[in-house]
Amino acid sequence: MRPLGVVAAALVVSAAAVGCSAGESENNQAGACESPGVTSDQVKIGFVVSDSGPGHEALSSARAGVEARIGLVNAAGGINGREITYDWRDDGSSASVNVVATEELVRSEPVFGLLAVTTALDPSMDALEAAGIPVVGLAASPGWAKHRNMFSYSYEASPVTIGRYIQSLGGRKVAVLVAGAIDSVPETVAKYIAEMRAAGVNVVGSISYASAAESPSRVVQRIASLGADSIVGFTTAEEFAEIIQAARSAELRIVASVAQAVYDRALLPTFGPALAGVSAPVYFRPFEAGGEAMDRYRDAMARFAPETGVPERQFALLAYVYTDLFIQGLELAGACPTRAAFIEGLRKVTSYDAGGLIEPVSLRDNLGVQLSCYAFVQVSPAGNEFQVVQERVCADGK
Numbered sequence: 001m002r003p004l005g006v007v008a009a010a011l012v013v014s015a016a017a018v019g020c021s022a023g024e025s026e027n028n029q030a031g032a033c034e035s036p037g038v039t040s041d042q043v044k045i046g047f048v049v050s051d052s053g054p055g056h057e058a059l060s061s062a063r064a065g066v067e068a069r070i071g072l073v074n075a076a077g078g079i080n081g082r083e084i085t086y087d088w089r090d091d092g093s094s095a096s097v098n099v100v101a102t103e104e105l106v107r108s109e110p111v112f113g114l115l116a117v118t119t120a121l122d123p124s125m126d127a128l129e130a131a132g133i134p135v136v137g138l139a140a141s142p143g144w145a146k147h148r149n150m151f152s153y154s155y156e157a158s159p160v161t162i163g164r165y166i167q168s169l170g171g172r173k174v175a176v177l178v179a180g181a182i183d184s185v186p187e188t189v190a191k192y193i194a195e196m197r198a199a200g201v202n203v204v205g206s207i208s209y210a211s212a213a214e215s216p217s218r219v220v221q222r223i224a225s226l227g228a229d230s231i232v233g234f235t236t237a238e239e240f241a242e243i244i245q246a247a248r249s250a251e252l253r254i255v256a257s258v259a260q261a262v263y264d265r266a267l268l269p270t271f272g273p274a275l276a277g278v279s280a281p282v283y284f285r286p287f288e289a290g291g292e293a294m295d296r297y298r299d300a301m302a303r304f305a306p307e308t309g310v311p312e313r314q315f316a317l318l319a320y321v322y323t324d325l326f327i328q329g330l331e332l333a334g335a336c337p338t339r340a341a342f343i344e345g346l347r348k349v350t351s352y353d354a355g356g357l358i359e360p361v362s363l364r365d366n367l368g369v370q371l372s373c374y375a376f377v378q379v380s381p382a383g384n385e386f387q388v389v390q391e392r393v394c395a396d397g398k
Helices: 004-017 022-028 062-075 095-108 122-130 142-146 159-168 185-198 216-225 237-249 265-271 292-304 314-332 339-346
Strands: 042-049 083-090 114-117 135-137 174-178 203-208 230-234 256-259 279-282 373-379 386-394
Touching: 042 062, 042 095, 062 083, 062 292, 062 314, 083 095, 095 114, 095 122, 114 314, 122 142, 135 314, 142 185, 159 185, 159 230, 159 256, 159 279, 159 373, 159 386, 174 185, 174 216, 185 203, 185 230, 203 216, 216 237, 230 237, 237 256, 237 265, 292 314, 314 339
Parallel strands: 042 083, 042 114, 114 135, 174 203, 174 230, 230 256, 256 279
Antiparallel strands: 279 373, 373 386
């Protein structure tokens, strides 16, 4: 991997060469459209996604959400008469590959800004900010909150809310299960554990599970040795299903189990029965809750991403929301959009709700602010559907 300073310099030089440094962008707002990726009839954006590598199963539906939202806006005439197009790269869930992928999109294409649904963006963040590149997407690590050019409707979700949910089900001792291969997981898990313990949730320990090298039964023995009656999983759906099945076989009593990556209807035919009773946090309006906003999403998926088959996939909807947020940034940037105007415009938004798909959030004040209230669903006893357990659980218990 190239030193970050070299990559940052390359990005900044590239930005200046096409008239898009922060200062030049501001000066160009009233003149000719010279921003990278912007022509008289289109705006090209970049999309970086972890479409392969560890944990890619959870993120694999994201491109469909991007296709659906872009298709919807283009069918309505685009933004200021410009069609939105995009080029994409798979970073393989690898930080070093992500550095190369983001540089290719920003310097070689070039694109106006980036959509990012990846767990591996951290080493690219400083360079992207130095070049004034707008980034919208999955805030998979605390690093997002440090960069003014990076936008998400939730920079992090309060782990205490998961703790409160587990306590409401009668759970008293929590074990955290971690898939060890994903780059950003260890820091995230350490933060989760610290915050839950600080709020009085009894986290008895964390356990790493490398499914290719360790048997589920041995992991269950370690969970039992901790005296845990509840599990929070930072694993793939398949790995979590393996552990839950092994726990049942061992007759280990698990009062509550919460997994981050199971809210996806496409998983149910394969893993549903094994995941029966497992809960998942939902950081948007649950599919099962319905409503006009969800109807619009489903219609867009059917029209512009029909190959997905099942639109009720968590990261398809999240990517749809991130793309909607990017579109709003372009609208606010004016008839001749610049990167600087995009960033300044979104930072003035105080009530963004993705058309009703999420709780309203302020983009002005939410740098580092946690999403503290969200919903929980549960895999049904038959394993063939999700059921809304609680539509709103908050970290403060209210």
